[in-house]
Amino acid sequence: PTPRLDWDPATGPRRAAEPDAADPAGAALSLLAEDAAELLTGPDGEQLAACAAQGCSRWFLRSHAARRWCTTKCGNRVRAARAYANRKK
Structure with a gap:
């Protein structure tokens, strides 16, 4: 089967x-x-999460509860966009 x-x-x-x-x-x-x-x-199913970065469609297994992005690249892109938006205010 x-x-x-x-x-x-x-x-x-x-x-x-x-x-x-x-x-x-x-x-x-x-x-x-x-x-x-x-x-x-399985037991890892609860650790599966979607990346919180805008435009990213990846999923990942959370290694800790605070993790929100699939890679550091996505996290850096979100933080850079936030910093840029704050500077424009």
Whole structure:
């Protein structure tokens, strides 16, 4: 069986299985789905957060509660924009 991630609005993410795909792309996608299902349904799922930087669509695992950005580059960009806005006032 090929692992798959199903989303139920009432219960959230859950692992599901379907017959193996005959193509390599399907096999690769099934591995990605398996890893995603393991992450979202496992103990690290609660640590998953979206980057707070405007225009960034990345997700990351929080290493501590205060972390808001996926990389220091995103954090620096937000702080620089805030400083620039404050100087323009």
